[in-house]
Amino acid sequence: MFEVLFFALIVVAGTAGELCVSRAMKAIGEVHDFRPASLIKVLLRALRIKWMWIGVGLMTIGFFSLLAILSFDNVSFVVPVTALGYVAGALGGRFFLGEQVNWRRWAGILLVCAGVTLVVIGKG
Amino acid sequence: MIIAGPLGNLMLGKGMKSIGKITTKISSPGELVDVLARILSSGTIWLGIASLLTFFVAYMLVLSWADYSYVQPASAIAYGVVALLATLLLGEAVSPLRWAGIAVICVGVFVVGHTNPRTTENPRSCSKSSSLR
Numbered sequence: 417m418f419e420v421l422f423f424a425l426i427v428v429a430g431t432a433g434e435l436c437v438s439r440a441m442k443a444i445g446e447v448h449d450f451r452p453a454s455l456i457k458v459l460l461r462a463l464r465i466k467w468m469w470i471g472v473g474l475m476t477i478g479f480f481s482l483l484a485i486l487s488f489d490n491v492s493f494v495v496p497v498t499a500l501g502y503v504a505g506a507l508g509g510r511f512f513l514g515e516q517v518n519w520r521r522w523a524g525i526l527l528v529c530a531g532v533t534l535v536v537i538g539k540g
Numbered sequence: 541m542i543i544a545g546p547l548g549n550l551m552l553g554k555g556m557k558s559i560g561k562i563t564t565k566i567s568s569p570g571e572l573v574d575v576l577a578r579i580l581s582s583g584t585i586w587l588g589i590a591s592l593l594t595f596f597v598a599y600m601l602v603l604s605w606a607d608y609s610y611v612q613p614a615s616a617i618a619y620g621v622v623a624l625l626a627t628l629l630l631g632e633a634v635s636p637l638r639w640a641g642i643a644v645i646c647v648g649v650f651v652v653g654h655t656n657p658r659t660t661e662n663p664r665s666c667s668k669s670s671s672l673r
Binding site: 418437438441442444445446447450462482483484486487488490491492493494495496499502509513515520521523524525526527528529530531532533534535536537538539 | 623635642643651
């Protein structure tokens, strides 16, 4: 019961958080300069974007759910199952960020889902 | 990005296992604070967090130019690394079916990895810049 709840939080809050962070970083634009001083500037600009804060908040919820689950399930089980975020990620990328997801990417995402199913079946 | 992520998850797993199953431990707000304090005073967990932060910074830099629905699946090769390190370092038992599942996930990653990393930009300007190179 708790397992399902925590996995749902990891997948939904974690993925939604990453989408928000991606939206914020796209607003900043491509990072070309990797010197420490300019990276700090990028970071400070990122912190001024509302989506960055929403994203980090959601990812925090996802992170503590991950910690909770890791207290009673094995890493090699928990981490593959969190790959369920791929469906949410593709849907979110498509409808929230306006990215085009072609059939080939959908096929890859479906394979990832099939793999997760096998991991769950193989738990026993 | 591919090494730091799995290593971080592994250390979190190790740290949380030493704290014990939290759902049976927390039945009052006081106990929640107690467990949180123990999580935040664990060295293994902080090492894991540091490792995941390294991963997160690399991830954000990549997200500034590539599509999210491309980056997320492409980073999934880490799932194979996690299982491998979990058996080697934490001694976790991974059943053949679980290995098969992880292998299928990696095939999915391979398929996704062969798509264009950027779709929201004008395709004409993309081909122009690549011909300039």
